[in-house]
Amino acid sequence: MGTIVLKDVQKRFGDVTIIPNANLAIKNGEFVVFVGPSGCGKSTLLRLIAGLEDVSGGEIIIDGSDAAQLPPAKRGLSMVFQSYALYPHMSVRNNIAFGLKMAGMPKPEIEAKVAKAAQTLNLTDYLDRKPRQLSGGQRQRVAIGRAIVRQPKAFLFDEPLSNLDAALRVQMRLEIMQLHQTLGATMIYVTHDQVEAMTMADRIVVLNKGNVEQVGSPLELYNNPDSLFVAGFIGSPKMNFVSGEVAGQYQAQTIGVRPEHIALSSQSGAWEGTIALAEHLGADTFLHIDTKVGGRLTVRAAGEYDQGPGAKIWLTPEKNRIHRFDQNGRAIKNAA
């Protein structure tokens, strides 16, 4: 089992409040991703759950009982750090076995478990090496191996892939998703990579200045953001925001349209503009267009787009894909 419930969790460092009041319920076996801008408190919240930081207030309920005052060892959670944090003086074997040794497990049992974890993670040939003799990807696997052997109630990952190159990151992402399916364990995963958040998560938790801004499945957040903040944060490239007269037509302070929800035409449309820049990605082209209504807007065109910078162009937002926001940045539901 691995349910984790945060109840009015607060964290202050001295006089500075980092987490004002966090509430969250994570179900057993769920893959939850924390996202948010740098410094918003993702790592802090994860470390509070781990027990590496003390809460300033509130409860952290793991499997039904409050663990907020328990030391990390007693919470039954595993953590994978961004810097891997392997024990440099121990072999891969001993790195993986350390937690089991601390738990006082008999030797033959430890050996069997280490062998099994090593096999799962393709580390069998490296068991006798020291961490410094491994590549970045292999080190990350050892860190994951160290986390899985103890069969924790939940896994905590703090940006585990951000030190890897792009290709390896994709591969490890799939491996972690595979692992989640195989183990069926609860996982909390901190990242600021859009793709990781959208593809891996059962639910995404968007944090803003230590507050839980919105919680939902990736597509819920994509389709129905509660606020300007979430709308701007989820999705890549960013959602376009237009305020002023045009927004007024939609009875809103600000309207938002995603780059993929705007149709282009060289003859006619709702908004007139001029192409300023074109980014060709092969499968898509991102056009940055200067418009009279809302400054520079980004539009995604499928495939290769034949018009280049300087060309006149017309934009038409998809009507039922327009997001409306009031003057407080909250979404106005039942969009036109």
Add this chain to the structure above:
Amino acid sequence: MARAVSLRRRTIATAAAWLIGFLIFFPILWTIITSFKTELEAFSTPPKFLFFEWTTENYGIVQERSNYLRFVSNSLILSIGSTLVALLFAIPAAWAMAFAPGKRTKDLLMWMLSTKMMPPVGALIPVYLIFRDMGLLDSRGGLIAVLFLLNLPIIVWMLYTYFKEIPPEILEAARMDGASLWKELVYVLAPMAVPGIASTLLLNIILAWNEAFWTLNLTTSAAAPLTAFIASYSSPEGLFWAKLSAASTMAIAPILVLGWFAQKQLVRGLTFGAVK
């Protein structure tokens, strides 16, 4: 041509390094040479460098006059004893400062170091009186306490700088893996810090071995280490250069040998962890 220039440069640099090394070593070399002269030749002008009557009689006389081994054993007990006691206090202190710093940790470190800035003679009278009243004069225990407190700030500082190099996440990983504080110290921190702890140990044994002010002032015979042994040859009856040199050579020999074997650790220790 570039090659030739760099070769010449290298030659000059090497020569300069040897020259500086020789200059620094010269007093020690001169002491050793003098120890093999007669008292008369030790005084002669111009000084004789190599061509004199080599004799070992000074060593015989020194050995006869004073019990060298007793001084050596006192030096060993005082230097090693005080360093070990200091480590016992310094490792937890440095751990706390490096991995669980408070608001005033930096100030505390500076304050500890500032105690080394006071001239020791300023504390001599009170310490002497305390020692006299507590019956600690000329006792090894009392001297170990003084040397331990004397070097504690430096030991804490050295360990602190070494511990600072260790990423805290590694200790946190151990905590997540279920290690108690004690096991975290023994199985994770200590093995990673072995080079640092070793060089701290060595450097402080040497510092304690060479410490002369307190050892001379607080001992007479029973607890007197090698510094007192040397000093006994510059007596009011006159200076005996050759015998003094012989005594000095005998006093520094053990530490010289130790230093030779521990060169690598010592360099690390003296650079306070700046070189990895």
